[in-house]
Amino acid sequence: MDESTVMDGLGMIRDGFTGQRMLVVPREAVANALRHPVTAKLTVTDAGYFPHAARHGRERPRGAREHLLLVCTDGTGWCRIGDTRFAVSRGGTVVLPADRPHAYGATEDDPWTLWWFHFTGVDAADLVRTAHAATGGPVTHLRDPAPVASLVSQVIDALDSGITTSASIQATGAAWHALTQVIATGRRGPGSDMSPLERAAEHLRATSPHRTSVTALASMVGLSPSQLNALFRERLGVTPLQFQVQLRMTRARELLDGTDLSVAAVARETCYGDPMYFSRQFTRIHGMTPTMYRIRPSGT
Incomplete structure (x- = not known):
C-alpha cells in the first residue's frame, strides 16, 4: 500500500517528501500477525509521516483494503467521502473504514503534514464504528493533535525496529491507543492545556x-x-x-x-x-x- 503518491490533472504520480518516513509491512508478516491472539485484534499494515506534503493525495473509487487513520498536524488538506467534501486543517483527523470509496489530498497553497497508518483485525471495524459514533462522522477535530501524532510515531518506530512478534505487538498497542484517543477527545473533547x-x-x-x-x-x-x-x-x-x-x-x-x-x-x-x-x-x-x-x- 503506497501512500507516497500525489494527484494532478493527469492522475496519480509517484513522489516523495523531504524527511518522510514510511513503513510497509510485508504481507506475509501481516498474515502471521492476524493469526496471533493479541495482534489478530488489531494489526497495522502500513504507517508513515509526510511533512509538508505538497501535491500529496489519494483517490480510491473502491476504497482501501484496510481501515485508515490520518492526522494533520500542520497545513491544510481535504477529504471527500461519497458526495461530501471536508476541509482538514491542523488537528483534523480522518478515520476511514475499509472498502468505502474516498479521496483526499493536500491543498496547493498550504500543504498538510500528515501522520497516518492503515489497520485491520477482528476488532478494527468496531473501533472505526465507535470513532464515528463518538465524533459524529469520519472527519473530526482534535484540539491538540500532538498526543495522537506521537502515538503514530511510536507505531512507525515499532515497525521500523524489525519484523518480529514483539514489534508487531508494540505497534498494535500504540495504534489502539491512538484510535481510543481520537474516540475520547475528538470534536468536543477537552484537548490539552500543555x-x-x-x-x-x-x-x-x-x-x-x-x-x-x-x-x-x-x-x-x-x-x-x-x-x-x-x-x-x-x-x-x-x-x-x-x-x-x-x-x-x-x-x-x-x-x-x-x-x-x-x-x-x-x-x-x-x-x-x-x-x-x-x-x-x-x-x-x-x-x-x-x-x-x-x-x-x-x-x-
Missing part, C-alpha cells in the same frame, strides 16, 4: 530511547524546527537532540545499575548501534566510562 514545549518533551519521554528528528517533533506540536530549538534552549537549556541524549543516558545508567547486561547490550538497548560511540558519549557526559560507572563505589 504548552508546545511540554508536549514535545512528553513525546520524547514516551518514545525514549528512540530518536525523533527535530523536524518531526516540531510538526507534532505546530512549530517550526527553529522555534522548537529556541524554546528548548530558553526553557531547558539544551536542544531537543541534547534532551534526547540525556534521556538515553538516564536509561543507560538504569541498565548499568540494575542489570548484568554487557556494555554492548546496554548500547543496543539505548539505540546506539556502535558500542564504542556509546562509550564515548557516556564518558563525555558522566566523566567516566560505562565500565567505571558500574564498578564505582556504592553511593557515589
